[in-house]
Amino acid sequence: MSTKATPMPAQHPMLDTGPSRVEVWRMFDRIAHRYDLLNHLLSFRRDVAWRRHVVRHLPTSTNLRVLDLATGTGDLLLDLCQVKRVSKGIGVDMAGKMLAFARRKIVGTGFVRSTSLIRGDALRLGFLDNSFDAVTIAFGIRNVARVDAALEEMYRVLRPGGRALILEFSLPPSGLFQKLYRFYLRHLLPRIGAMISGDGAAYRYLHETIECFPYGEAFCDLMRRQGFQRVQAQPLTLGIATLYCGDK
Secondary structure: OOOOOOOOOOOOOHHHOOOOOOHHHHHHHHHHHHHHHHHHHHOOOOHHHHHHHHHHHOOOOOOOEEEEEOOOOHHHHHHHHHOOOOOEEEEEOOOOOEEEEEEEEHHHHOOOOEEEEEEEOOOOOOOOOEEEEEEEEOOOHHHOOOOOHHHHHHHHHHHEEEEEEEEEOOOOOHHHHHHHHHHHHHHHHHHHHHHHHHHHHHHHHHHHHHHHHOOHHHHHHHHHHHHOOOEEEEEEHHHHHEEEEEEE
């Protein structure tokens, strides 16, 4: 049972907009073969720095058990496991083909024994309450069908004092840079993504979900509703991405 004192609220109204997230993992399976290449290309390799920023905010205690949701091809999971304080890292994702690429990466490292990959749903995690010292998710929270339910599950499996670290795309503050970024999202990114991956719909979905998803203080409020304390939003690269931190 969850230790939260407050009941789960209704889904935030902003989350009812944009494309459907039902079985979106099938889309990620279609683009798994080009996912890493396009991540680096479309972010100008800023995704590497963003993941390192997540790792720097792990709890300071030792022997950490870490759960990485929407782990995809495993980049963040491997970054986490390189931290000496992390004794166990588990990655969960619904996209089996993405996990296959993650397994190949792990085999080529020294982290085979300290990592596990599980095909599973972030809305229904098969772990006991209070199981992890940190739960992370990078660019995946906006893809779940119920953000409130995903946050509740993250809170449930965290140990008291544990930390949620959520990295997600956001929009820069209003002004010229936001206008330029929106143009890039709507017109250049889908074309490049379609050309390289062969799946134009996947990269139209990307810009549509980024533009309609709550960010900044609006997302911090969603975390607070699920019981997280000391919630903070840290904009990265002029606000293109944001790291959200919250403690149980």
